Amino acid sequence: MGKSNKQKLSAAQQATLLATLKLRFEKNMPRHKGLDWEEVETRLKANGDKLWSLQIMEETGGEPDVVGFDKKTGEFIFYDCSPETPAGRRNVCYDREALDARKEHKPADSALDMAEAMGVSLLTEEQYRALQQLGKFDLKTSSWIETPAAIRKLGGALFCDRRYDHVFVYHNGASSYYAVRGFRGALKV
Template sequence: MIRHKGLVWTKVQAKLVSNPEKMWSLSEMERTGGEPDVVGHDKKTGEYIFYDCSAESPKGRRSVCYDREALESRKEHKPKNNAIDMAGAMGIELLTEDQYRELQKLGNFDTKTSSWVKTPSSIRKLGGALFCDRRYETVFVYHNGAASYYAARGFRGSLRV
């Protein structure tokens, strides 16, 4: 309940009901194992902020490389998909490094898995991509080739409603 301090659920529900495309995105987050939850409210825009709050990187979004360019660059053993395209198809955004760190203040996430995060274009242009996890009670940000993929690496998303 620490995620929901000060939230009025009837207002959250009203926002969701008036935005069916956002309801669909939340459903996709849930379907792929993300366990989306409200983590904040933007007072300027009135939007509620949802993040994937599953203990580990969402199971239905693992074993993917970072983006389409990385996927197409692989000559063999290609993953089935990539994080950026999957998120776009779901109507969500990958968490940024800052958002990932915010999430980690709400609990211990990705203690056995890791999650791609939105990568600055300067890093991506050089062929890299960023991912995060939590080990040793510390949140780490790492880099890897954007074309890499692992069974324990997926991505977490955010949605504003």
């Protein structure tokens, strides 16, 4: 995936994506109580680079949806809301440093590099816990989350999942990767 999130969607791609997002919005109203689709759509149409990021979130299996509104910035907040961590973003280590440190059996990419290329950020622990208030996610998979610098400096990285009806935060070596671990993105529009 290239590092250009400045790409634009064609009119047909925009229409298809907006229809998908609208349908998801309408089917999942508890995720965004008090928000109006027309306002979201207007904002999306005015931000082509963000539409491109949402398209990549969609293409990689993220099922992005509106989960809130940031009153400070006036932006709508989207998270990946797929039941399991997005299938097109699994089997990746945490970051470039971890990827470069692997001597053999390197994964194809890292979560932070992919997120940057997509124009999104990894969910923080707080954001991940907020997402879990909207439904039950990652019952069979896990998702890398933004890791504090002090932990990363020592070679670790954090990930989350939901088991036994509780959200758990774990640690692993940043260079580890698994077929059931990916990452969820956050995007403000």
